[in-house]
Amino acid sequence: xxxxxxxxxxxxxxxxxxxxxxxxxxxxxxxxxxxxxxxxxxxxxxxxxxxxxxxxxxxxxxxxxxxxxxxxxxxxxxxxxxxxxxxxxxxxxxxxxxxxxxxxxxxxxxxxxxxxxxxxxxxxxxxxxxxxxxxxxxxxxxxxxxxxxxxxxxxxxxxxxxxxxxxxxxxxxxxxxxxxxxxxxxxxxxxxxxxxxxxxxxxxxxxxxxxxxxxxxxxxxxxxxxxxxxxxxxxxxxxxxxxxxxxxxxxxxxxxxxxxxxxxxxxxxxxxxxxxxxxxxxxxxxxxxxxxxxxxxxxxxxxxxxxxxxxxxxxxxxxxxxxxxxxxxxxxxxxxxxxxxxxxxxxxxxxxxxxxxxxxxxxxxxxxxxxxxxxxxxxxxxxxx
Ligand SMILES: *Cc1c(COP(=O)(O)O)cnc(C)c1O
Numbered sequence: 001x002x003x004x005x006x007x008x009x010x011x012x013x014x015x016x017x018x019x020x021x022x023x024x025x026x027x028x029x030x031x032x033x034x035x036x037x038x039x040x041x042x043x044x045x046x047x048x049x050x051x052x053x054x055x056x057x058x059x060x061x062x063x064x065x066x067x068x069x070x071x072x073x074x075x076x077x078x079x080x081x082x083x084x085x086x087x088x089x090x091x092x093x094x095x096x097x098x099x100x101x102x103x104x105x106x107x108x109x110x111x112x113x114x115x116x117x118x119x120x121x122x123x124x125x126x127x128x129x130x131x132x133x134x135x136x137x138x139x140x141x142x143x144x145x146x147x148x149x150x151x152x153x154x155x156x157x158x159x160x161x162x163x164x165x166x167x168x169x170x171x172x173x174x175x176x177x178x179x180x181x182x183x184x185x186x187x188x189x190x191x192x193x194x195x196x197x198x199x200x201x202x203x204x205x206x207x208x209x210x211x212x213x214x215x216x217x218x219x220x221x222x223x224x225x226x227x228x229x230x231x232x233x234x235x236x237x238x239x240x241x242x243x244x245x246x247x248x249x250x251x252x253x254x255x256x257x258x259x260x261x262x263x264x265x266x267x268x269x270x271x272x273x274x275x276x277x278x279x280x281x282x283x284x285x286x287x288x289x290x291x292x293x294x295x296x297x298x299x300x301x302x303x304x305x306x307x308x309x310x311x312x313x314x315x316x317x318x319x320x321x322x323x324x325x326x327x328x329x330x331x332x333x334x335x336x337x338x339x340x341x342x343x344x345x346x347x348x349x350x351x352x353x354x355x356x357x358x359x360x361x362x363x364x365x366x367x368x369x370x371x372x373x374x375x376x377x378x379x380x381x382x383x384x385x
Contacts, residue, residue: 101237106132313329
């Protein structure tokens with residue numbers, strides 16, 4: 001048998017070598033600390049788990065879910081957008097449930113990208129913005145992200161011949177992997193740019209609940225004209241420690257939401273309705289757990305940035321997300337430094353270039369790691385320098 005060429009066109013999995021080395025070490029009984037994974041280490045809050053325990057006993061929840069999300073879930077998502085950002089989105093025409101935002105990010109390509117079409121993709125970002133395009137036969141243009149422009153993807157520099165064939169543009173702030181945040185003015189420019197070049201703008205707002213030092217991330221939907229050109233994805237994964245539950249939603253431009261819903265209705269059959277009931281509790285129930293989570297990550301951020309500064313490594317200022325973005329010492333590439341740290345210190349860090357070309361020269365440290373393990377890992381990294 002022969003696989004489709006789209007499988008061969010996927011980039012090599014940059015963690016393959018790291019995974020192999022890790023497995024070797026673990027087999028030898030070595031204690032490997034992973035700062036590589038962006039998966040919350042603390043459990044889903046009790047009130048959400050309790051809502052699920054009740055919802056799972058409701059026989060109506062045992063049947064096929066709605067393709068687009070239960071009416072009560074879309075109502076809750078719309079209400080949450082109102083509570084959190086003061087934004088009005090229609091729960092019927094401007095909201096769709098997702099089986100995690102990754103699902104929506106991958107499927108949006110099938111709704112908008114024909115073979116050969118371009119997507120403007122952040123120079124470093126969540127890998128699906130690029131691989132989702134490849135699987136749909138599309139092409140990526142990586143928008144440069146540099147420290148000098150605060151890691152705000154530079155869409156203005158896109159060559160006209162690429163723009164002529166571009167259909168979509170992805171942005172995501174607070175940003176994974178750089179932890180950069182966007183200004184309202186940047187969002188306004190992105191909206192105007194998308195309008196001018198007839199692009200669908202997709203904002204991945206996975207970290208909008210994780211802001212530090214009192215910073216509250218905004219929604220692209222708060223900005224004037226957003227709904228004419230954009231959709232935004234929100235996920236319960238990081239805000240409510242629900243990565244394993246697979247529940248998220250997209251809101252915004254009705255035509256784009258409808259097109260995404262059409263793709264979904266032909267591929268998947270929606271989110272388990274009991275999970276949607278639990279997510280309603282997450283979105284509209286008490287939000288204390290979110291504040292506690294933010295405090296915990298902020299404390300870990302301080303610990304990591306202090307520790308890095310003491311050993312002479314420079315971190316980008318971190319106002320949100322669960323990541324610290326760090327410049328590699330002079331003379332190293334991303335992969336080279338990550339390999340050295342794994343080999344000599346038994347600590348896994350993510351090489352920045354795994355997230356795209358703009359990530360070269362950096363590594364990403366995940367804050368989804370208990371304090372004592374972070375401290376231990378920093379000590380070990382110091383010993384390699
Ligand atoms: C974790 C993450 C997601 C995926 O979220 P799910 O809802 O769990 O699929 C999407 N985007 C970014 C930037 C992420 O870091």
